[in-house]
Amino acid sequence: MCNACGNPAAPGHWTEAGAATPGDRLRARFHRARVLDEILRPYGLMAHDGGVVPGIQLGNRAGASMIVENLTELWAEAERLNGAPIDPLDARYLDGF
Amino acid sequence: MASDARLRLTLLGGYLGSGKTTWLRHQLHAESFGPRVHVIVNEAAETPVDDALLSGAQEGMTLLAGGCCCCAGRGDLVAALRQLCDARSRQSSQVARLDRIVLETSGLADPAAIVNAIQTDPVLVNHIVIEETIVAVDALHALSQLATEPLGRRQIGAADRMVLTKVDACDPAALDRLRATLARLNAHATVSAAVLGDSVALPPLSPGAEVADLPALTEEDARGPITPTHLAVPPDLDWSAFTLWLSALLHARGDDLVRVKGVLRTPAGRLLLQTVRKVVQSPEILPDQGASRSDNSIVFIGRGYRPEDLGRSMRRFLSPTRPF
Numbered sequence: 001m002c003n004a005c006g007n008p009a010a011p012g013h014w015t016e017a018g019a020a021t022p023g024d025r026l027r028a029r030f031h032r033a034r035v036l037d038e039i040l041r042p043y044g045l046m047a048h049d050g051g052v053v054p055g056i057q058l059g060n061r062a063g064a065s066m067i068v069e070n071l072t073e074l075w076a077e078a079e080r081l082n083g084a085p086i087d088p089l090d091a092r093y094l095d096g097f
Numbered sequence: 098m099a100s101d102a103r104l105r106l107t108l109l110g111g112y113l114g115s116g117k118t119t120w121l122r123h124q125l126h127a128e129s130f131g132p133r134v135h136v137i138v139n140e141a142a143e144t145p146v147d148d149a150l151l152s153g154a155q156e157g158m159t160l161l162a163g164g165c166c167c168c169a170g171r172g173d174l175v176a177a178l179r180q181l182c183d184a185r186s187r188q189s190s191q192v193a194r195l196d197r198i199v200l201e202t203s204g205l206a207d208p209a210a211i212v213n214a215i216q217t218d219p220v221l222v223n224h225i226v227i228e229e230t231i232v233a234v235d236a237l238h239a240l241s242q243l244a245t246e247p248l249g250r251r252q253i254g255a256a257d258r259m260v261l262t263k264v265d266a267c268d269p270a271a272l273d274r275l276r277a278t279l280a281r282l283n284a285h286a287t288v289s290a291a292v293l294g295d296s297v298a299l300p301p302l303s304p305g306a307e308v309a310d311l312p313a314l315t316e317e318d319a320r321g322p323i324t325p326t327h328l329a330v331p332p333d334l335d336w337s338a339f340t341l342w343l344s345a346l347l348h349a350r351g352d353d354l355v356r357v358k359g360v361l362r363t364p365a366g367r368l369l370l371q372t373v374r375k376v377v378q379s380p381e382i383l384p385d386q387g388a389s390r391s392d393n394s395i396v397f398i399g400r401g402y403r404p405e406d407l408g409r410s411m412r413r414f415l416s417p418t419r420p421f
Contacts, residue, residue: 015340017368017380024365032337039341039414071340075348087349088342088410089402096413 013070026051036074042093043082047074102190103226104182105197108211111233112242112249113204116262116291120233121201123294133196135159137177139166139203156195165203167210174211175218182224198225207248208232208255209355213376227378232256236267236290240275240309243282253282254355254398261290264297273306281308284325285358285396326404328411330393335415336363342414350402351375359395367392
């Protein structure tokens with residue numbers, strides 16, 4: 001991450017492909033944070049993206065909160081907060097808890 | 098990334114003695130990789146042989162001997178690649194400069210590990226695009242290798258393109274059996290054939306060709322065999338939700354998912370998506386070729402899950418609030 005401009009030093013994370021203009025990118029970030037928040041709720045986690053600083057805010061109900069740079073980091077942090085990986089193939093998740 | 102000026106890298110892998118060097122030597126002679134190509138040869142053995150055979154590369158050759166670059170020799174590989182990138186960056190983009198690197202791995206290398214090494218290096222990821230993984234497959238011995246060697250199966254799983262070598266010496270029925278088996282292990286890779294590097298046409302695969310019965314290997318028996326699963330993606334795909342799903346899936350199950358590959362239609366165009374284990378290559382926007390059949394379909398090659406769960410799980414992520 002460049003200190004002065006906040007631009008990532010590496011080419012964008014793969015999940016950010018598919019949005020070509022700055023407007024699209026911002027819309028995609030807001031939308032992604034909303035969907036992510038829904039997905040994490042059953043695990044007691046919350047996600048938020050204000051669109052101002054790079055990164056996604058991740059937190060839990062106990063007040064822990066951090067900013068992660070991309071989705072790869074996000075799932076690693078979510079695993080740490082949750083105590084186990086958020087596994088989309090977990091039978092409990094598939095059956096809707 | 099239409100104006101992508103990064104170096105292209107072709108990875109050439111394949112089991113020991115599968116004919117990698119012979120094939121590459123011919124391709125260099127025929128300039129199949131273009132005029133400005135640099136070849137890196139890795140040999141696990143201390144005494145190199147292959148370098149003598151590969152002097153045809155226009156932009157020179159680097160030899161990395163004494164350590165397989167997917168494990169022990171990884172540092173050497175990264176250093177050699179950085180040096181090439183550095184030399185290229187010093188040149189003006191107006192002059193004819195290096196276009197491509199072909200990396201011939203040792204026969205003991207797992208291509209996925211090399212892709213991982215390049216993609217996780219902060220310098221190389223900005224300078225190099227891994228374009229294709231080509232795996233040479235020995236038509237005579239591949240079946241017996243696949244039956245006993247987990248490494249051989251990993252190499253097949255990592256391929257985008259398989260080149261069957263020594264097909265002239267192979268019995269047609271055995272060749273059919275091998276092709277059917279390869280298609281089972283890696284359905285998305287294209288298959289071609291070559292004799293001493295010269296490509297030869299393959300006859301259509303006879304419909305009755307049976308798949309060889311590959312025994313489960315000790316390294317992978319607990320999680321079941323590696324199988325491909327095709328997943329159709331809805332045409333009105335929510336790309337953001339999809340990336341959430343796939344990134345979570347790779348985080349939780351990346352070691353079981355050997356390969357994910359597919360073409361998705363997104364608002365930005367047709368995206369080629371591919372992963373090797375936990376590493377996702379930056380998606381490439383493909384030119385529009387009309388309604389192509391392979392669009393919006395993804396192949397997952399892996400194990401340790403029920404194939405039908407993939408679809409259920411994806412649909413749940415795409416509509417998290419909707420009850421099922």
